[in-house]
Amino acid sequence: MxxxxxxxxxxxxxxxxxxxxxxxxxxxxxxxxxxxxxxxxxxxxxxxxxxxxxxxxxxxxxxxxxxxxxxxxxxxxxxxxxxxxxxxxxxxxxxxxxxxxxxxxxxxxxxxxxxxxxxxxxxxxxxxxxxxxxxxxxxxxxxxxxxxxxxxxxxxxxxxxxxxxxxxxxxxxxxxxxxxxxxxxxxxxxxxxxxxxxxxxxxxxxxxxxxxxxxxxxGSPGPAIIVCDSKTSRKLADGMYNRRFAECNTVVDHFKARKGADAVSLLRDVTLEELESEWDALDPVCRKRARHVLTENERVRQGVAALRAGELKTFGKLISASHASSRDDFENSSPALDALVEIAETAPGFLGGKLSGAGWAGCTVNLVEADKADEFAEAVRRGYADRQGVAPDVHICRxxxxxxxxxxxx
CATH class of the missing domain: 3.30.230.10 (Ribosomal Protein S5; domain 2)
Known part of the structure; x- marks a missing residue:
């Protein structure tokens, strides 16, 4: 419509x-x-x-x-x-x-x-x-x-x-x-x-x-942006968002004590080099959460540069790297979301894919070559249904x- x-x-x-x-x-x-x-x-x-x-x-x-x-x-x-x-x-x-x-x-x-x-x-x-x-x-x-x-x-x-x-x-x-x-x-x-x-x-x-x-x-025309719904309940994320917020703030508090509250108010104020230098002094879980956020900021910087240079494939790879970081460091993925991304990676026209939003349930977002959008959508529907036993909703957007x-x- x-x-x-x-x-x-x-x-x-x-x-x-x-x-x-x-x-x-x-x-x-x-x-x-x-x-x-x-x-x-x-x-x-x-x-x-x-x-x-x-x-x-x-x-x-x-x-x-x-x-x-x-x-x-x-x-x-x-x-x-x-x-x-x-x-x-x-x-x-x-x-x-x-x-x-x-x-x-x-x-x-x-x-x-x-x-x-x-x-x-x-x-x-x-x-x-x-x-x-x-x-x-x-x-x-x-x-x-x-x-x-x-x-x-x-x-x-x-x-x-x-x-x-x-x-x-x-x-x-x-x-x-x-x-x-x-x-x-x-x-x-x-x-x-x-x-x-x-x-x-x-x-x-x-x-x-x-x-x-x-x-x-x-690009002109730009790629398809395809959202795939895992059909898993977002209630799975209840409480997890606030926990991640607290884990990030634990790292912020550590650096406030080191550098002073005037120098650090948000995790953004900490550099990746500073995080690595304090790695052994930080909580093992919280330091991984912080690493995801700081490397994700860098992926955004690289993503802007890639698109301005017309390097859409590079941008797609950064999207996929974001999912890996979410899965391994921030741990806000799920077996269903990982399955959607893995299936998408082998589908026609795939450029990059990641979990979307808070995570733990819900959807993935994928960058796909525009002329392969329908083939991609069908491959993901079929592959996810075979693997998970439920047909995902797939939304082809621009x-x-x-x-x-x-x-x-x-």
Missing amino acids: TPVELEAAAARAFEAEFGARAEIAARAPGRVELLGNHTDYNGGLVMAAAVDRYTAVVGRVAPSSREARVYAANFEGSARFPLAEITRGPVGTWPNYVKGVVWAMHEALDAELTQGFEAAVAGEVPLGAGLSSSASLQASVAFFLLQAGIAPGKTVEQYVGDLSDTARMDLAMVLRRSENAFVGVSSGLLDQFSSLFGREDHALFLDCQSLEFARVPL AAEGASSRSLAD
């Missing part, structure tokens, strides 16, 4: 639910992490790509109303809430993400939205596949509100159309605040950044400490444009 077709589906849902024609449309993509696994909260470097799986929000301003009414076509569910008193609903429910964006915009603008709105949401970002459907929803809701012109103190022209990168970064910070403080999910900036900054056939580089960023070409919005009046 093209983005325009998705918007049309959302518009039909809007008309069926509200008995009126939608006047505004916005859309935002999901994203995949290409390099930089577990580097974000360590102040490190990350590479990602927005992918051509979108969430669309269509609707209209309700000038006489002071409330929001939202219909989610995928869930056949509705939410209704007053703009003057936004409260969080049950944990894990989709309305919290819509409410959170409105709440965070209130906070950022130091004013309430001036008019109510009605909207319908339709999405094609697979849930639970590591493509960040939540950030896609957040960004599309934000662009809808900005296109509608109902955010006080800001004009539409400041945000839509040729939205500046400075404004996009400001908005990414607002959306992160929405997820952290309202929804209650501790996340870095990568998801929102990727959904807002995406560009067709480009990877995205982000320095999580300085917020320096770049769009780096993947690096895509970031969030946008438009009027449907014409």
Whole structure:
């Protein structure tokens, strides 16, 4: 489904639910992490790509109303809430993400939205596949509100159309605040950044400490980005994320004692040479976690250089090296994820593959020659089903444009 077709589906849902024609449309993509696994909260470097799986929000301003009414076509569910008193609903429910964006915009603008709105949401970002459907929803809701012109103190022209990168970064910070403080999910900036900054056939580089960023070409046409779902439960990762966070901070505390708190606040502030010089003094488990993060930062640096030099195969090898480091040093892989990567390595067009997101379960992401994408997908489906006894979901994606919005009046 093209983005325009998705918007049309959302518009039909809007008309069926509200008995009126939608006047505004916005859309935002999901994203995949290409390099930089577990580097974000360590102040490190990350590479990602927005992918051509979108969430669309269509609707209209309700000038006489002071409330929001939202219909989610995928869930056949509705939410209704007053703009003057936004409260969080049950944990894990989709309305919290819509409410959170409105709440965070209130906070950022130091004013309430001036008019109510009605909207319908339709999405094609697979849930639970590591493509960040939540950030896609957040960004599309934000662009809808900005296109509608109902955010006080800001004009539409400041945000839509040729939205500046400075404004996009400001908005990414607002959306992160929405997820952290309202929804209650501790996340870095990568998801929102990727959904807002995406560009067709480009990877995205982000320095999580300085917020320096770049769009780096993947080639023209770029490779396929293929996400393979192991069909294993993400509940397997419960508690493990926080444990890895603590293990990394144990190394940070060691170097704070050596160098002082002013010199070291995050693992990013430690060099690989310093880690190696203190190797024997460090906890045997924690030092491996740190080695993964620091070598992963270096792989990101090398990855940016490789793509700028047009060396896609080198970039693919770095992705595969990232998986090996995750498997051996960070130990956030699993037999199912390893099986997916091993099967992918022998499939047509394979350039590189790794676990995606937190790890321990879920998905892998693979860089694949564009003209071999279908053959690759079939080989992985067949090979994984034979080996694991379950057919994986395989999503063939391309690096895509970031969030946008438009009027449907014409």
